[in-house]
Amino acid sequence: MKIAVIAHLKYPIAQPFSGGLEMHTHFLACALQARGHAVTLFASKGSQATCRVEAVCPPTGIALDDVSEARIDAQEHAAYAAIMDAVARGGFDLVHNNSLHPLPLLRAPELRVPMVTALHTPPFEPFVRGVKARADDMPFAVVSESLAEEWKPFLRETRLIGNGIDLDAFAYQPKASGQRHxxxxxxxxxxxxxxxxxxxxxxxxxxxxxxxxxxxxxxxxxxxxxxxxxxxxxxxxxxxxxxxxxxxxxxxxxxxxxxxxxxxxxxxxxxxxxxxxxxxxxxxxxxxxxxxxxxxxxxxxxxxxxxxxxxxxxxxxxxxxxxxxxxFDANTMTDRYEALYRAEILRFATLRVGKASRPACAEGGLPAELFDDA
Missing domain, CATH: 3.40.50.2000 (Glycogen Phosphorylase B;)
Structure with a gap:
């Protein structure tokens, strides 16, 4: 697949990671690329990954004394508008939305390709406004059962895909070292x-x-x-x-x-x-x-x-x-996202051709591998 991954813009998606969401976004984009997908990561300047990276603006979460919140909000809005314009031109098969901004959700229908959104935070405005706009026509993944409960007032259904970690990077050490600490x-x-x-x-x-x-x-x-x-x-x-x-x-x-x-x-x-x-x-x-x-x-x-x-x-x-x-095996997490992508591409294509049967979709030219595990 040709996949666009939209990151949040607060911090670069690069080591040393500012937090868990940056590490997760980096790992997922690189893992999808390693599995043979053509991945483009849309993120803030300073981001690095093994896939193609489109850096769209300076990190908006790094506070500057002379920059107002209103100016940061305007900068983020303009950056996400530019991202959505680039995605619309990019010929992608699917968009994975890892952002914390409503604009990618509000503009998703313009893309005419499926989008999957992963929720990594509790509900907050104005992000909730975007989620509510797409509640009935987009799949949302949540990273934990407790987070699913927090989003229940806004979403009837979510898919639980827990975060994974690179078990090779965080290798097992059978004994601690040095003074007990x-x-x-x-x-x-x-x-x-x-x-x-x-x-x-x-x-x-x-x-x-x-x-x-x-x-x-x-x-x-x-x-x-x-x-x-x-x-x-x-x-x-x-x-x-x-x-x-x-x-x-x-x-x-x-x-x-x-x-x-x-x-x-x-x-x-x-x-x-x-x-x-x-x-x-x-x-x-x-x-x-x-x-x-x-x-x-x-x-x-x-x-x-x-x-x-x-x-x-x-x-x-x-x-x-x-x-x-x-x-928490990251390979299992990536498997689950791939399965969600395949199912959403199939559902989206079925809606577009107006036919619900598998043979009709297959005759329409969809590759057979989309039906695997869907």
Missing amino acids: AIWTGRLVPEKGPHLAIDAARAAGLPLVFAGPVSNAAYWSEEILPRLGPDVTYLGHLSHRELAQRVGEAHVAICTPRWEEPFGLVVAEAIACGTPVAAFSRGAIPDILDGSCGALALADDVEGLGRAIRVAVELDRHACRRRAEHL
Whole structure:
């Protein structure tokens, strides 16, 4: 297939990844290209992938003091309009929409090719406006059951396709390394709660190392810097390879979302390395972790999380890896998206020719492989 992948424009789709959505988009585009599809990734400047990349604007999530929100909104709107114009001219067979903007959804009927949209966040405006406009004529994939529940007021039906990770990149490490310690990874922003991870690690009596981009300078200055000390080490914004190595070396990983986490890739990455996880019980995290690979605490309960850390650090690392292999193999995720693409291309073609039978569609010239597994 010739596939257009539309990314969000907040951060580049490139290493070191700003977050889980950037990593997911990069992996999916590259995996589809490796499977023989002709993929074009529409993303912000600085994006890199093994497929063709069309960079349309500077990253809009990198705050500049002299740029207003209204100007950023206008920049994003113009960029997505340019993307949709390019997609309409590009002769694509299918569009995979990974953006967080309503415009690709609102303009989808102009393309005259099928579009699949993956939902990675809870509902928010104005994105909801675009989703509601396409609720009856486009398939929507969600990354977790908890996220499906949040979208129920707007969508009668969604397809559950959980995020996958590269199990080779996040390789199993049967033994942790060095002094017993904990790790936290992610964007350093209030909604990820790294300051609570520092407090909880201290409550558990473990040193903490943490890594990720400083995405909120005020939060760093007010909440993180005052907590640094000999038992808390900032590793910087690590490459994919360095991150996997550090996570695998840790005795326990900590996850502290302060919102209903739609998935939690950092949790899946940790258990793939064999590192058990202590986390707040929010969003999809209870679906990822069970008692074999993690321990949960109530949301924002630092003392409870400290107790969960002491439990998790004793769990079996091989059991962690087994669960990751069972639930989060990126090859399985890619298989499911390909099956959804085939089914949607077939449905879209059937609607266009106005015939519902398979023989009629086949006579219309559709390639036979579209019917496999559809």
